[in-house]
Amino acid sequence: MPERIETESRKLLGRLRDAMASNVAGQARLDKITHLIADSMGTEVCSVYLFRDEDTLELCATQGLDAASVHQTRMRLGEGLVGRVARTGKVMNTPNAPAEKGFRYMPETGEERYSSFLGVPIQRLGEKLGVLVVQSRDAREYTADELYALEVVAMVIAEMTELGAFVGEGAALSARHQQPVLFRGTTAQEGAAEGHVWLHEPRVVVTNPIADDPHRELERLHEAVEELRVGVDRMLDISRSGDTEQLQVLEAYRMFANSKGWMRRMEEDISRGLSAEAAVEKEQSLARARIGQVSDSYLRERLSDLDDLSNRLLRILTGQGSETGAEMPDDPILIARNIGPAELLEYGRKLRGVVLEDGSVGSHAAIVARALAIPLVVHAGRIATEALNGDHIMVDGDQATVHLRPDDSVVTAFRDKIAMQAQAQERYASIRERPAVTLCGSRIEMNMNAGLMADLPSLVGSGAEGVGLFRTELQFLIRNQMPKRTELAELYSRVLDSAHGKEVVFRTLDIGSDKVLPYMKPNDEPNPALGWRAIRVGLDKPGVMRMQLQALIRAANGRSLTIMFPFVAQFEEYRAACVELEKTIAREKRLGHVLPETLKVGAMLETPSLVFAPEKFFQDVEFLSIGGNDLKQFFFAADRENERVRRRYDTLNVSFLSLIEMIVERCARTDTPLSFCGEDAGRPIEALCLAAIGLRSLSMRPASIGPVKSLLLRSDLVQVRRVIDEARDRGDQSVRPAVMEYLRDQA
Ligand code: PEP
Ligand code: MG
Numbered sequence: 001m002p003e004r005i006e007t008e009s010r011k012l013l014g015r016l017r018d019a020m021a022s023n024v025a026g027q028a029r030l031d032k033i034t035h036l037i038a039d040s041m042g043t044e045v046c047s048v049y050l051f052r053d054e055d056t057l058e059l060c061a062t063q064g065l066d067a068a069s070v071h072q073t074r075m076r077l078g079e080g081l082v083g084r085v086a087r088t089g090k091v092m093n094t095p096n097a098p099a100e101k102g103f104r105y106m107p108e109t110g111e112e113r114y115s116s117f118l119g120v121p122i123q124r125l126g127e128k129l130g131v132l133v134v135q136s137r138d139a140r141e142y143t144a145d146e147l148y149a150l151e152v153v154a155m156v157i158a159e160m161t162e163l164g165a166f167v168g169e170g171a172a173l174s175a176r177h178q179q180p181v182l183f184r185g186t187t188a189q190e191g192a193a194e195g196h197v198w199l200h201e202p203r204v205v206v207t208n209p210i211a212d213d214p215h216r217e218l219e220r221l222h223e224a225v226e227e228l229r230v231g232v233d234r235m236l237d238i239s240r241s242g243d244t245e246q247l248q249v250l251e252a253y254r255m256f257a258n259s260k261g262w263m264r265r266m267e268e269d270i271s272r273g274l275s276a277e278a279a280v281e282k283e284q285s286l287a288r289a290r291i292g293q294v295s296d297s298y299l300r301e302r303l304s305d306l307d308d309l310s311n312r313l314l315r316i317l318t319g320q321g322s323e324t325g326a327e328m329p330d331d332p333i334l335i336a337r338n339i340g341p342a343e344l345l346e347y348g349r350k351l352r353g354v355v356l357e358d359g360s361v362g363s364h365a366a367i368v369a370r371a372l373a374i375p376l377v378v379h380a381g382r383i384a385t386e387a388l389n390g391d392h393i394m395v396d397g398d399q400a401t402v403h404l405r406p407d408d409s410v411v412t413a414f415r416d417k418i419a420m421q422a423q424a425q426e427r428y429a430s431i432r433e434r435p436a437v438t439l440c441g442s443r444i445e446m447n448m449n450a451g452l453m454a455d456l457p458s459l460v461g462s463g464a465e466g467v468g469l470f471r472t473e474l475q476f477l478i479r480n481q482m483p484k485r486t487e488l489a490e491l492y493s494r495v496l497d498s499a500h501g502k503e504v505v506f507r508t509l510d511i512g513s514d515k516v517l518p519y520m521k522p523n524d525e526p527n528p529a530l531g532w533r534a535i536r537v538g539l540d541k542p543g544v545m546r547m548q549l550q551a552l553i554r555a556a557n558g559r560s561l562t563i564m565f566p567f568v569a570q571f572e573e574y575r576a577a578c579v580e581l582e583k584t585i586a587r588e589k590r591l592g593h594v595l596p597e598t599l600k601v602g603a604m605l606e607t608p609s610l611v612f613a614p615e616k617f618f619q620d621v622e623f624l625s626i627g628g629n630d631l632k633q634f635f636f637a638a639d640r641e642n643e644r645v646r647r648r649y650d651t652l653n654v655s656f657l658s659l660i661e662m663i664v665e666r667c668a669r670t671d672t673p674l675s676f677c678g679e680d681a682g683r684p685i686e687a688l689c690l691a692a693i694g695l696r697s698l699s700m701r702p703a704s705i706g707p708v709k710s711l712l713l714r715s716d717l718v719q720v721r722r723v724i725d726e727a728r729d730r731g732d733q734s735v736r737p738a739v740m741e742y743l744r745d746q747a
Contacts, residue, residue: 009149012040013273016156017210020165027170030061037153038063041146043134045114049082050130057086065109073106080104085119085131089289092119093147095139115139120151124158126288127385132157152272155282159209177388183402185380188366190397192418193353193375196329197391200336204314209278214271221266221276224316229257252305277317284310326389333393337384341478344368345454353395355380355402364478371454373703377402428706432463436709439716444691446709447699449677456498458702466503468699469677473510481519485547492555503562506552508545510534510566529639534567539576549584554593561596564625569607571617606630611663618670628678635659650734651680652689664694675699684711685739692720
């Protein structure tokens with residue numbers, strides 16, 4: 001009898017709405033709700049259990065159980081039937097509760113008298129808030145329609161909880177979004193920042209979960225879905241010529257927007273008394289819950305497409321655009337579930353920090369955050385649900401912790417840390433213009449690594465003498481389609497402009513392995529790090545490399561240009577790349593473009609084989625730069641991306657230092673300028689040892705220049721070299737302990 005049940009559930013929702021509208025608040029309101037549910041459903045008991053903290057549920061209101069047990073009875077997640085519903089997020093419907101596994105008798109509630117049990121989770125957009133339970137003496141199994149009605153009511157309670165409907169005089173629960181919360185995530189960029197929350201996508205708030213005119217609500221839903229469909233079709237038209245990934249997402253949007261099942265379920269919800277918004281949100285909640293359960297990445301992506309689409313629909317229905325009228329604070333810390341690199345770049349240097357629920361250390365957003373030199377913490381629990389615009393927040397990128405609405409003791413400790421960092425920064429600023437000359441008189445060139453326009457301001461701020469490594473692939477990685485030659489030329493030209501004559505070493509495209517372009521067909525390779533990557537792709541399919549070389553020559557427009565080829569494993573590859581370059585130069589000349597005033601061409605040394613290349617290679621190449629990240633992974637056969645092994649071997653291992661020393665000696669014999677541009681160049685102790693074994697040029701993250709220079713200025717390389725040699729002679733595995741001890745003695 002769906003018609004009757006429909007009116008029953010509508011009647012129940014109607015009464016619920018009246019309860020919400022009445023001017024009782026807090027506990028009285030929740031009591032009223034349990035009373036009317038029990039009454040409408042003809043059950044003896046209706047109880048609401050809400051989470052006190054992550055693990056504890058508390059009986060917050062009841063009709064039928066002993067009133068004295070309200071706010072006294074608590075259970076842990078998973079404990080008893082209520083705890084089980086809370087843990088699993090699944091409905092439990094049984095005529096004989098005491099016979100169920102895990103049943104826990106709670107004498108204080110007088111519960112033993114009740115046989116049947118129907119428990120539904122109270123959750124909102126995947127966030128567990130509590131459990132709604134009805135119980136009866138007789139051993140009845142609740143019908144599907146009764147279950148449906150209770151689920152809808154649970155959803156409305158969740159919505160009301162979010163809106164703070166049970167807070168106020170005689171509060172039934174403490175106000176949400178007001179307690180301090182600590183999130184632990186993963187560091188994607190170090191640094192500490194204090195500020196106020198700025199939500200990338202503010203939540204849509206549904207203030208009217210219940211409606212009494214289903215016809216009007218259906219009309220509203222249909223109109224909104226139509227607007228949504230038109231919008232998606234328009235986006236599809238615009239991006240037909242665009243990249244395939246974006247098209248794929250839009251096609252999925254269209255599929256959902258036209259999905260009959262989706263529409264039917266929402267229509268049904270409306271006919272049972274929900275407003276159009278609440279019906280959309282109910283579907284969205286289901287999709288979110290499923291995202292957490294499926295492991296198939298394709299399915300997960302499609303479910304998040306549905307989530308995005310639901311957000312769009314909610315914005316149409318509520319009229320709440322991303323413009324909520326909120327003003328961005330002066331010290332914004334961006335909170336998002338995830339964010340694309342282009343969107344992050346748009347916020348730019350305004351941001352103090354970024355915290356993401358998803359994201360990854362190697363993501364493009366992380367690359368941008370590094371360029372902006374702001375702390376980034378990823379995998380930070382459910383922060384986008386918990387944080388509100390304007391909340392006080394402290395991000396510790398070093399410890400990968402985020403303090404939301406921190407209490408005073410945390411604030412004090414955190415500010416001390418920031419102050420100490422600021423003091424160190426002041427020290428570094430005072431030596432910014434000083435050349436890095438060690439106590440023994442060696443001059444070390446300090447360059448910075450870059451890859452985005454956003455990096456360039458650091459050239460002045462860090463005191464770098466030039467850009468020792470410009471990773472050109474980042475421009476390719478942050479886009480959804482292959483950049484055009486003119487775009488690249490324009491960008492490289494701006495890079496050279498901002499460098500004001502300081503040298504910029506442009507490394508040609510280094511893709512493959514961990515750097516996969518979203519718009520290129522992925523190669524299924526068993527060992528991508530040892531696969532078809534960097535110069536290998538450039539030589540086998542020279543179209544992109546030629547286009548990039550042309551863009552570089554045009555960008556230089558008569559200025560000096562430095563080009564470096566990545567991942568060269570044998571002399572021949574370097575020679576072949578130079579031939580491509582010569583051909584490109586000849587073509588550019590024919591086309592009438594101005595050629596660079598001077599052109600320097602070099603290679604990265606990142607494979608052990610190149611250390612043993614013929615002498616002629618060292619003579620021909622105009623400079624070499626050691627890519628320590630790759631060189632080390634190949635030397636030790638330990639994947640730099642694999643957490644299990646990547647820290648297993650120390651850079652200061654004597655074997656690796658001997659390899660570097662060999663490169664230094666070979667370059668010295670042929671007078672080949674040599675630098676080191678892997679991450680280790682930016683670690684003070686490592687940098688000191690590299691300098692001690694003969695490196696005279698280092699290139700690192702801009703933020704590392706201060707700390708590295710500061711140590712070099714107070715060091716005597718001759719003495720450090722002696723410490724290294726003694727450790728080697730002794731047979732130490734790594735020179736680190738000896739160097740550390742020496743530095744401690746010096747301090
Ligand atoms: C390296 O391998 O050390 C290097 C600098 O290049 P990338 O980290 O971009 O591979
Ligand atoms: Mg490399």
